[in-house]
Amino acid sequence: MTDTDRLLPARPVRSLDEHLAAGGGAGLARALELDPDQVIELVDAAGLRGRGGAGFPTARKWRGVLANAVAAEVAPTLVANGAEGEPGTYKDRVLLEQQPYAFLEGVCIAMYATGAATAHIATKAKFTGPVAALTDAFQQVQAAGWPGADRIEVTLGPDAYLFGEETGMLRVIEGALPLPQVTRPFEEGLFATTLAPNPTVVNNVETFSHVARIVAEGPDWFREAGTEASPGTMLFSVVGDVESPGTYELAMGTPLRTLLEDIAGARDVKVVAPGVSSGVITPGMLDTPLDFDAMRKAGTGLGSGGFVVYDSSRSIVDVLAVLLRFLAVESCGQCNPCKLGNIEMYEVLAKIQRGEATRTDLERMLLRSHTVTDQNRCYLPIGSQALVGSTVEAFVDEFVATVEAGEPTPADLPVPLIDHIDEATGRVTFHERYHLKRSDWSYADQDPGEQRLAALRGEGPA
Structure with missing residues (x-):
């Protein structure tokens, strides 16, 4: 394992014994x-910093939620977001499938550090x-008696973009549709009431996956890769018009050109x-x-690390x-x-x-x-x-020029919503039915009412 191979194992870790043999468990201990x-x-x-989008400092988020929970005289709640649905993104699924134990170890550490009563x-x-890999790993760490593992629940939700939005995710865990709310989880979290706001930490799978080795190896080790303001490594996905699509782990601060041209x-x-x-x-x-920070200064964003090349x-x-159309x-x-805009x-x-x-x-x-927001x-x-x-x-x-020409465009591009990337062949499979999805979240070949019920049950796309 090199200094930039911190999250992705050389081969999938299939048992808790394999995880422990490779040094896993040291962070929790x-x-x-x-x-x-x-x-x-x-x-x-x-x-x-959080690897799910905004890059917010993880420790600051944990402390903020903990302070709000103490003020409200309740224990905080913790949520791990593994519902990635951003076009071009395919990394949390890779981690769950290839190294779920490091992720679960990070969740248990975060529960201990924040005093979370429960985690989802x-x-x-x-x-x-x-999901199969996560379920198997979860059963093993529960059987091993990892502290906090008995207070973790897994929720399987719908195939909706806003399921990945943090307040939309809380609504799904509560049994509702993924409809975003104005108040943020650090203010009013999971199952919040007027008497119990239940401040909630929400981080994505990759963020939690870093935690165990940070605690085991120390902050200086983590900072050996990356930049001063954005330390460590991050997983990046590249699809589209490239020769080698895939998910790659690189040190933060690596030039985008290196990822897109030299690697992909x-x-x-x-x-x-x-x-x-x-x-x-x-x-x-x-x-x-x-x-x-560099991506924001350039007028764009790093987001969750997914890039679609045309x-x-x-x-x-x-x-x-x-x-x-996706949005x-x-x-x-x-x-x-x-919606209308x-x-x-x-x-x-x-x-x-x-x-x-x-x-x-035009x-x-x-x-x-200008008014859509x-x-x-x-x-x-x-x-x-x-x-x-x-x-x-x-x-x-x-x-x-296209407007003035008055001629049809090819209109031949798929929505780059990744279903799977085959590591062996590099073949990318995009969502095969997305072109049938309508603005009410139903599909053209299914009754809207039945579609919504299935989505609420977590049985199909929303």
Whole structure:
């Protein structure tokens, strides 16, 4: 194992004995020798930042939730987010399938450090391979008597983008649909009431997977990789017009060009989408370091580390249309400017794709992008605004030329929502039925009412 192979094992770890033989368990044992505050201090000194999107300092989140819980005279709750649904992202599933024990060890350490009464692991029912590996590992650590393991529950939820939004996830664990809320989990968490706000820590699978070795090896070891502000390693997924799609572990601060061109084999890059929650990346930005602050300064975002590459053969209208349709469909409809605005912007793009649009239509889309965030409850419309604004700004000449040509575009791009990446062959399987998904979250070949009931039961896509 090299210094940048900290999370991904050389081969999948299939038993607790294998995990322990490789040094696993040392982090949990060390944590139990320390006071909870000392454990959080180790995570703080390591500089671990959340790997699920915003890059918020992990220790600061834990301390904030703990302070709110103490003030409310309740024990905090902990939630592990394994419902990754950002287009282009495929890493938490890899960790759950290949090394679930390190993840579970991190969860147990976090429960001890925060004094969490319970913990919940939430992932999608459709992730059958990762769920099977997690279930097997969970049973083994419970049988081994790991402290806290008896207070962990696993929730299998629907195939909905907003299941991965932290407040939407809490609603699913509570048995409802993934409808985001205004208040954040650190204020009002899982099963909150007016008397018991239940402040809740929410981190993703990769974040928890780092914790055990940080506690076992120490903050200085963790900081041997990465940058001062973004220490450690991170998993990055690359799909699209590349020779070697896959999930790779790199030191934070590695140039984006190294990941896309040298490792994934991207050639003739036209535009890169870092999921659908940030501005697009153009060729002049490829030397940007892979860290949260540098990517934000460049006008985009690191997000959850997923990148979709499109080469110069692609129509930029088709690229934006396929990504924006995803957001239009996945918007929950609680905020009309978001749902209706994203639908209207997508309809303009579909009109351009058919060769029927005018410049006025293009201007109407840009105007809508300015209001789509009004009254927003979650980050989805903010991502939409950044996606539309950055794409049109970078490729305005192509948009105008396509409109004026009045000819149909190829319209041949799939939604880059990854179902599976075969490590042996590099074959990427995208969501095969997504083109049938409608804006009410039902599918064109299924009754909407039955679809919603199945989603609530965790039996199928939402």
